[in-house]
Amino acid sequence: MPNRQSHTLRRGRYSEAGRLYLLTTVTHQRESLFHDFQHARLVIHQLRHCEREHICHSLAWVVMPDPIHWLVELKTEPLGQAMRRFKARSSLSLHNVGLHSQRIWQAGYHDRALRREEDVVRVARYIVANPVRAGLVKSVREYPHWDAVWL
Template identity: 35%
Template sequence: MYVKGHSALRRGRQCTESDVFHVVIKTRNNHPFFNDFYLARSLVKTLMFCEEHCFCRTVAFCIMPDHVHWLVQPLNKSLSKLIYSVKKQTSSERLKWARSFYDCGIRNESQLINTARYIIANPKRAGIVASVNDYPHWDCIYVS
């Protein structure tokens, strides 16, 4: 759901390259586009592309059927521009994104680790898999 003025909260907000955010990006109308394995893998490739080209540092991500959780540190782009780039790169006739996104700044290392755990446990909590190891659309720098 888009809340009028929500994007205005981000306008003028400054962040540094050390800031990390938990971002949630929903699909349009919460449609489960990512039940399609290939659409989910396409999004994974886009997130990896952003990291490989030094736009960001990904700490963790998990692609759920109708949204993505991304624990990310923007580097050479603002958070809004980074999200816009991901949406633009992946949008197609088969995949539509909701207009807005949710983000929460991470304040310390303990919150960072707890948020990463929360993100990768999503498929298990949602009852999609019995073990996160059975889910193919996630990654975390803390798990090798």
């Protein structure tokens, strides 16, 4: 049974510019929408668009068949607003290529604020290694939908 009060979990939380966040969001009913190369690339375009608009600085990300893992430094917008903007734009892009009657994203997302002293490169490596751990590829080099500023 879905948690009808899940929106209340965000009450009292705030985000701050300059803080690093590890974000995870998943497709509606965990449908593997991003097995399709074009769909994955449209979502990647929207990740990069957030950076071009100075909403955040992307440090690492991977687009898996149903979740997205994204390490960002927040810039100009609160985290909730940035995620709503990303999800709305990526949904619109996907609807424009034929996913008209489908919900794209599950409501909400998971976030974890990182401390500056944490090993951020280790977190980035963990993110981009997700396709290997999921058994999609044997090496990260074989997977086309990831990026990290250090790797």
